[in-house]
Amino acid sequence: MNTNLSLKTPRAIAPFVNLARGESPRAQLDVLFRTVGLPVIGLMVFLMLWSGVAGKIDTSLGQFPGPAQVWNQAEALYVEHVAEREKAEAFYERQDDRIAERLANDPGYEPRIHDYTGKATFFDQVITSLITVLSGFLIASIIAIPLGIITGLSRNLYAAFNPLVQIFKPVSPLAWLPLVTIVVSAVYVTDDPMFDKSFLTSMITVVLCSLWPTMINTTVGVNTVSRDLLNVSQVLRLGWLTHVVKIVLPSSIPMIFTGLRLSLGIAWMVLIAAEMLAQSPGLGKFVWDEFQNGSSDSLARIMVAVLVIGLIGFLLDRGMLALQRAMSWDKTAIMR
Amino acid sequence: MTQSHLELTGVDIEFPTPKGPFQALDNINLKVDEGEFISLIGHSGCGKSTVLNILAGLHQATRGGVLLDGREVDQPGPERAVVFQNHSLLPWLTVYQNVELAVKKVFKGRMSRAEMRDWIHHNLALVQMDHALHKRPDEISGGMKQRVGIARALAMQPKVLLMDEPFGALDALTRAHLQDSLMEIQADLGNTVIMITHDVDEAVLLSDRIVMMTNGPAATVGEILTIDLPRPRNRLALADDPTYNHYRHEVLTFLYEKQKKVEEIGSSSPAAAKGTTKDKAKERVA
Ligand SMILES: Nc1ncnc2c1ncn2[C@@H]1O[C@H](COP(=O)(O)OP(=O)(O)OP(=O)(O)O)[C@@H](O)[C@H]1O
Ligand SMILES: [Mg+2]
Numbered sequence: 001m002n003t004n005l006s007l008k009t010p011r012a013i014a015p016f017v018n019l020a021r022g023e024s025p026r027a028q029l030d031v032l033f034r035t036v037g038l039p040v041i042g043l044m045v046f047l048m049l050w051s052g053v054a055g056k057i058d059t060s061l062g063q064f065p066g067p068a069q070v071w072n073q074a075e076a077l078y079v080e081h082v083a084e085r086e087k088a089e090a091f092y093e094r095q096d097d098r099i100a101e102r103l104a105n106d107p108g109y110e111p112r113i114h115d116y117t118g119k120a121t122f123f124d125q126v127i128t129s130l131i132t133v134l135s136g137f138l139i140a141s142i143i144a145i146p147l148g149i150i151t152g153l154s155r156n157l158y159a160a161f162n163p164l165v166q167i168f169k170p171v172s173p174l175a176w177l178p179l180v181t182i183v184v185s186a187v188y189v190t191d192d193p194m195f196d197k198s199f200l201t202s203m204i205t206v207v208l209c210s211l212w213p214t215m216i217n218t219t220v221g222v223n224t225v226s227r228d229l230l231n232v233s234q235v236l237r238l239g240w241l242t243h244v245v246k247i248v249l250p251s252s253i254p255m256i257f258t259g260l261r262l263s264l265g266i267a268w269m270v271l272i273a274a275e276m277l278a279q280s281p282g283l284g285k286f287v288w289d290e291f292q293n294g295s296s297d298s299l300a301r302i303m304v305a306v307l308v309i310g311l312i313g314f315l316l317d318r319g320m321l322a323l324q325r326a327m328s329w330d331k332t333a334i335m336r
Numbered sequence: 337m338t339q340s341h342l343e344l345t346g347v348d349i350e351f352p353t354p355k356g357p358f359q360a361l362d363n364i365n366l367k368v369d370e371g372e373f374i375s376l377i378g379h380s381g382c383g384k385s386t387v388l389n390i391l392a393g394l395h396q397a398t399r400g401g402v403l404l405d406g407r408e409v410d411q412p413g414p415e416r417a418v419v420f421q422n423h424s425l426l427p428w429l430t431v432y433q434n435v436e437l438a439v440k441k442v443f444k445g446r447m448s449r450a451e452m453r454d455w456i457h458h459n460l461a462l463v464q465m466d467h468a469l470h471k472r473p474d475e476i477s478g479g480m481k482q483r484v485g486i487a488r489a490l491a492m493q494p495k496v497l498l499m500d501e502p503f504g505a506l507d508a509l510t511r512a513h514l515q516d517s518l519m520e521i522q523a524d525l526g527n528t529v530i531m532i533t534h535d536v537d538e539a540v541l542l543s544d545r546i547v548m549m550t551n552g553p554a555a556t557v558g559e560i561l562t563i564d565l566p567r568p569r570n571r572l573a574l575a576d577d578p579t580y581n582h583y584r585h586e587v588l589t590f591l592y593e594k595q596k597k598v599e600e601i602g603s604s605s606p607a608a609a610k611g612t613t614k615d616k617a618k619e620r621v622a
Pocket of ligand 1 (some may be wrong): 351352353360378379380381382383384385386387438552
């Protein structure tokens with residue numbers, strides 16, 4: 001296979017391109033089978049097993065949903081979302097009309113604009129969860145990377161911090177959550193809150209759980225900078241900042257990203273659990289509401305949520321990988 | 337009292353190891369004049385790199401010390417530039433940026449931006465690397481990387497240039513070429529150079545004096561051989577020069593008779609070393 005080409009075109013498309021170019025059809029078909037055929041076969045087998053097993057599980061809410069029911073509910077959720085949006089638009093239109101009317105009669109009138117307070121749809125919950133996870137992850141990274149660099153550079157700081165890290169790392173988010181909730185309620189008191197308390201609670205819980213992998217991996221990365229490059233830095237008597245920016249950071253980029261990807265994965269898992277437990281808006285709440293709701297559609301709707309959670313987790317990881325590719329200096333390194 | 341340019345006095349070093357301290361060097365004494373070209377030669381593991389690292393300030397002597405122009409060397413610094421054995425270029429920077437990092441650090445506040453750029457170009461041109469300014473180290477050959485390493489060191493305008501087997505990993509042809517370049521550059525700039533080598537011909541061809549080290553542990557300076565050959569030196573002409581061959585013989589005798597290693601390492605056997613002068617001469621012609 002032409003490796004040059006496969007670097008530029010996405011892996012799944014490369015064989016088609018090569019086929020079109022008339023490059024040894026036999027080998028291209030092999031590649032095609034591996035990159036497209038096998039995943040499709042895997043998916044088929046999974047769907048078959050799923051519908052087979054689902055038919056055999058009877059629950060208090062009826063039969064466990066198979067792929068078809070789940071698909072129907074996914075469509076239903078989309079329809080609900082569209083309907084809700086239309087309602088919201090209609091609401092704002094009516095409000096605007098009313099205000100225009102009052103202003104025409106009474107020019108001194110100061111219009112008060114009300115927000116539409118409809119039910120959050122599935123898609124709203126997805127967006128909420130995404131915003132929460134990304135802000136939590138961002139804050140965690142902003143704290144963890146510098147901290148990891150500092151503890152990686154100084155043996156003394158490492159000795160001071162490491163026991164704490166080891167103790168806090170294994171703590172489950174569910175243990176943090178009550179503390180965070182109470183502290184946020186006590187500390188975050190303003191008349192005009194910029195963020196919801198529930199948002200802050202979920203986000204801080206995410207931060208607390210996703211700090212550690214990034215921090216630990218950054219420390220390891222900083223520790224493994226090659227002796228030769230450290231010598232170069234010493235001979236040049238580089239200042240602290242130049243040393244970090246020119247030598248330490250570029251060499252630890254791969255390890256930092258390993259940590260970031262682990263952290264983002266944990267952040268996403270933690271968030272769903274936190275939202276469920278705290279009843280804060282997001283996908284976790286959606287799942288919990290459906291569970292409480294207990295209608296005949298609930299199981300299928302939860303299944304939709306499960307699949308979407310998985311898909312988003314996968315896409316987040318791919319996103320980090322793309323970012324790593326963009327930021328790493330060694331474009332030939334193999335990353336998966 | 338006259339002071340020498342660079343002076344090692346009674347340098348000992350002990351490395352702490354799990355089995356107690358390991359004394360690598362014992363009472364090294366050496367005086368180097370300004371502009372002198374010194375080679376350090378000795379069997380593998382005797383402590384040549386350790387001497388160089390002490391000169392660079394990367395290791396601290398356990399006893400004794402190093403004076404450069406009357407000042408004690410106790411930390412690394414750009415006035416003692418090092419060309420490392422494995423080039424040690426930053427792989428994420430281009431050739432130009434690698435040299436720039438050093439130039440910016442050394443000449444900050446003393447040179448304008450444009451002057452710095454010219455100086456970087458000038459030094460890369462010295463080693464004939466001005467054609468690959470924007471390539472990264474993994475895109476150029478081993479010899480080219482070593483050239484850039486030399487350019488980076490030269491660009492610091494060091495008082496002393498320290499080189500740890502700078503051409504060790506290169507093929508004979510490239511090595512001969514770089515040796516000639518180095519001789520020209522040194523003739524022009526008059527740097528003090530201390531170079532570690534395994535190659536007897538290289539030592540004799542380039543050096544003013546060859547410092548031959550005894551085997552470790554507790555290695556020390558065995559003999560110092562002054563090479564009294566006129567410069568510029570031409571490897572072709574010297575190949576049949578009796579004085580030159582006499583010097584080679586002296587070094588070989590020291591290494592393979594006086595300091596014969598019991599567990600001899602095959603790669604640098606005397607037979608291999610003998611053949612090289614004529615081969616290199618042929619290669620240069622071709
Ligand atoms: N940091 C260290 N800790 C312990 N022992 C060391 C250390 N550095 C070097 N040594 C020992 O000191 C001795 C000299 O090592 P050095 O690297 O200076 O040898 P060398 O002459 O440069 O060898 P080569 O020609 O193979 O590069 C060796 O026996 C080595 O094991
Ligand atoms: Mg060495």
